[in-house]
Amino acid sequence: MFTRRSALLRELCLFALFAGTAGLVEEELYQGPTDGLPYFMSEPTVIKTTENDTVVLPCFVENLGDSRVQWWRGERLLADSSGEAPSFVVERVRMGPDNGLEVAAIIADDAGEYECRVERPSPWEPIVQKHSIQVLYNPTVSLSPPGPVMDVRIGDEVSIMCDAFAFPTPTVSWSHMGNLPEDSSSLSGVRSSRLIFKATSRRLAGLYTCTAQNGVGGPVSATVRLRILHPPEVTVEEERVHATPGLRAELICIVTAEPTAKVVWTRGKHPLPQTSRIIRKVNGDRYSLVFHRVLSDDLTSYTCTATNNLGQDQRTLMLTGVAREAVIKAERMSDENDDDSVKLIWEAESYTPIINYKLEFRRTSGPGGASNWTEVVIPADGQSALVHSKSFMLRGLSPGTRYEAAVHSRNAYGWSLPSQVLAFSTNGGQPNADDAQATDNEHIKSSESNSEEDSKSSEAVVGIIAGEDEVVATDEVEEVVEKAAIQSSQPRLHWTQVELTADHTSSASTASAISSLLLLTIVMTTVSSS
Structure with a gap:
């Protein structure tokens, strides 16, 4: 009988012990109402705020009685309802009358989790409710390498790191005077961005700006001036x-x-x-x-x-002291029947009087293709102004044909550089840009001379001068020679030395060029003798 009663008593004790342990486990998992024990009336809260604001984290406890309320952040005790001074004191943090935690003058470091912990009487474990603060703040931006100036040699790789700290996480972008280098790339992390490119040109130097924004306030930027080190480049x-x-x-x-x-x-x-x-x-x-x-x-x-x-x-x-390069243009004849003539007009700046001009022209279309250059030396008008102008008539040209011309000016200091080559055409023809691009500029430039000896040498080969400011390009040599002899009582048919520029591959073109040169010489000498 005794043994049976002892076994029963032992079973009742074990049951009571098991029931008590189960109640503790259940109470830790469930923090709602329990007869006579404290429980939370508030809910876990996430508070979003901005810097310098004040927030209150709730901790409403029912059946608190003599239980103690504490606020913790990690391992640091922030406040205690018993009135005992916490081990970590923050002047901006205090517990309010309803056990809420007030955090004033919020800063970025206040962001994180906070625990409201209620100490219950033994044998009950404490109950804990967690809250969090999210501090929304404008980005702060820093560049690496630091400093206002970054130096790289031309051809080197450029690498600039931009770190942006903010909540919420900001977006980061780069700019360089409106455009980034074409081969640049940016590697973006959670709160950073690295700009990488190669300094292939000194034009890539200048200000590079990293801008971060997250919707809290305006965008924030940091700038570095990139200097691309390179040897001197001299232009004029x-x-x-x-x-x-x-x-x-x-x-x-x-x-x-x-x-x-x-x-x-x-x-x-x-x-x-x-x-x-x-x-x-x-x-x-x-x-x-x-x-x-x-x-x-x-x-x-x-x-x-x-x-x-x-x-x-x-x-x-x-x-x-030589004249500036002349500016030349062409005027077609207004008479539609006059399709073999073009008037050339040019202006040149010279502080000293211009003595004469050298006109070079050639055909760029027509039978046989482009011809060689023909030179004509033309007397100036003796103007004393800074800007000297001249007009000249080219006659006997082929109708509907493209030509090009350039002109040099000569004063007491020598010959100027040639003008830009002018493309023109007689009536029925159109200037062709391709013709102008194919101009034998080297030939024109090689004919320039700036020294006094060169000027004298040029006079020795002058051969095509027309006294009436015109050149007549025709093949009717014999007829003109005969007329010149009849009109002049003492005709002086002086053969001026000329530079033959005809295409020697064609006998016909050679004869035509010789005829033209002879005619022009006769016209000059006949006019001068009259």
Whole structure:
């Protein structure tokens, strides 16, 4: 009997112990109403706020009684309802009358999880409710490598890292003066972006801006100035500067270099000293040599040399008294029946009177294709103005045919450079851009001469001059010679030396060219004798 009662009592104790343990487990999982025990009336909360605001995290507890409420953040105790000072004190954080946690003057570091913990009487475990604060703040942007300037050599790879910190996560973009390099790529992470490209050209230098935005406030940017280190590059606006003694003149070099180049002006092999009459000026990338009053000895060539630790470059400029290149145009005859003539008009700038002009022209279409160049030396009108103008009539041209022409001007200092080649046509023909592109410019340029000896040499080969400002291109030589002899009581048929420019591959074209040259010479000498 005793044994049976002892076994029953042992079973009742085990049952009570099991029931108590089960109740503790159930209470940890379920934090709702329990007879006589504290439980939460509030719900877990996520509060989104911005910096400098104040938030209150709720912790409403029913049946609190003598139980204690604590607020924790990780392993740090922030507040305790018992009045005991927490081990970690934050002046901006305090517990309110309803056990809520008030956080004032919010900063970005306040973002995270907070726990409201209620200590219950033994043997019950504490109950915990979690809340969180999300601080929405404007991005802060930083670049790597740091610093306002980044230096790379031309041809090197450029790599710029942009880190953007914000909540919510920002989007990051790059810009460079409106456009990024064509071969650039950007590698984006959660809060960063890396811009990568190759510095293939000095034009890629300049400001690179990383911009981050997340909808909180406006976009935020960080900028770095990329310097692409390269040797100097020297260019000029005008290689030949027209000048005359007594007037002011200026030679200009444009120098691009990184780092900045040292620029030296030389005349011949010797550096040019600065005087009160000849001074050097610098305006950005423009380096000038200014002659306040040009002397005759100043009319020569000068070299602008730029040097930095990566290399050197130079250009030579000419201060010259020769005329500027002429500007030429053509006028067709208004008479539809006059389809073998074209009037050429040009203007040239020269401080000194122009002595004569050299006109070069050729056919670019028609039988046999393009012809060789024909030269005509034309007397000037002796104008004393800065701008000299001249008109000249080409007659006896082939109807409906394309031609091109260029003109040089000669003053006391020699021959100018040729004008731009002009494409024109007689009535019934149309200028062709392809013809103009195929112009034998080297032939024209090779005929220029700037020295006095070259000028005399040119006079020796002058052969086609028309006294009435016109050239007659015709084959009727015998008839014209006979008429000239009859009209002149003492005809002086002087054979001027000429430069034969006919195509020797064709006997017909050769005869035509010779006839034209003879006729032109006869017209000149006949007019001069009358």
